Amino acid sequence: MKIIRVNDYTEMSIKAAEFMIEKIRRSPNINLGLATGGTPVGLYEHLVKDHKKNNTSYRNVTTFNLDEYIGLSGEDPNSYRYFMDQHLFNHIDIQKSNTCVPLGNAKNPQQYCVDYEKLLTVHGGIDIQILGIGSNGHIGFNEPGTSFLSETHIVELAASTREANARFFNSLNEVPTHAITMGIASIMRSKEILLLISGESKRDALAQLLQGEVNENFPASILRTHPCVTIIADMAAIGKIAV
Numbered sequence: 340m341k342i343i344r345v346n347d348y349t350e351m352s353i354k355a356a357e358f359m360i361e362k363i364r365r366s367p368n369i370n371l372g373l374a375t376g377g378t379p380v381g382l383y384e385h386l387v388k389d390h391k392k393n394n395t396s397y398r399n400v401t402t403f404n405l406d407e408y409i410g411l412s413g414e415d416p417n418s419y420r421y422f423m424d425q426h427l428f429n430h431i432d433i434q435k436s437n438t439c440v441p442l443g444n445a446k447n448p449q450q451y452c453v454d455y456e457k458l459l460t461v462h463g464g465i466d467i468q469i470l471g472i473g474s475n476g477h478i479g480f481n482e483p484g485t486s487f488l489s490e491t492h493i494v495e496l497a498a499s500t501r502e503a504n505a506r507f508f509n510s511l512n513e514v515p516t517h518a519i520t521m522g523i524a525s526i527m528r529s530k531e532i533l534l535l536i537s538g539e540s541k542r543d544a545l546a547q548l549l550q551g552e553v554n555e556n557f558p559a560s561i562l563r564t565h566p567c568v569t570i571i572a573d574m575a576a577i578g579k580i581a582v
């Protein structure tokens with residue numbers, strides 16, 4: 340894993356945007372794996388700025404999001420589809436039909452998981468996957484204990500994850516209990532991974548990722564076995580860890 344140290348959230352977002360823009364310009368029909376949460380918001384802001392200023396085109400780009408809450412429609416302001424539209428898709432020249440975010444209100448969620456996984460394969464897989472990390476080591480919504488062999492599936496969210504994400508909702512009760520997420524195996528099939536880590540609340544997770552064992556109890560640890568991972572981490576997350 341390659342680690343890029345940056346001072347703060349802003350620098351992380353700019354570096355991540357430069358990293359992505361370079362790939363998109365080089366391969367205009369790239370398949371991007373996208374993440375939600377607070378971490379990539381700055382990255383998306385910079386991609387939008389760059390699109391407006393330098394005309395980087397997303398015309399032939401296809402995107403796949405990692406996850407979505409079960410029970411929320413794409414019009415729900417707390418859905419990840421809504422998040423992606425607001426933060427990125429509505430502001431760039433991407434074709435909406437090329438943006439794939441799992442459906443939170445699919446009629447048959449189990450079958451939908453199989454279909455989403457197939458969709459990834461049919462498109463030739465993800466070229467570069469952006470990831471954030473939960474403080475318990477989750478990636479996507481793959482909570483501790485998830486099999487490293489898992490593909491897109493339905494998960495029950497850990498209490499700590501619902502609490503961490505409650506800040507986006509009116510109350511904890513409104514946070515859905517289940518989500519659909521690409522599995523660990525689906526994520527690991529990406530040709531390249533860019534993991535963003537910012538803030539003191541992620542310090543333990545970063546330390547465990549770098550120094551702990553590769554173990555299903557800490558889902559992100561599998562990334563140590565991926566051939567092409569770049570981590571951009573800020574000083575608040577790094578703290579005194581030797582990187």
Ligand SMILES: N[C@@H]1[C@@H](O)[C@H](O)[C@@H](COP(=O)(O)O)O[C@@H]1O
Nearest residue numbers: 375376377378471472473479480
């Ligand atoms: N499902 C998302 C993840 O994809 C995200 O990476 C993580 C960290 O979120 P944040 O960036 O807000 O800390 O938790 C959320 O639950």
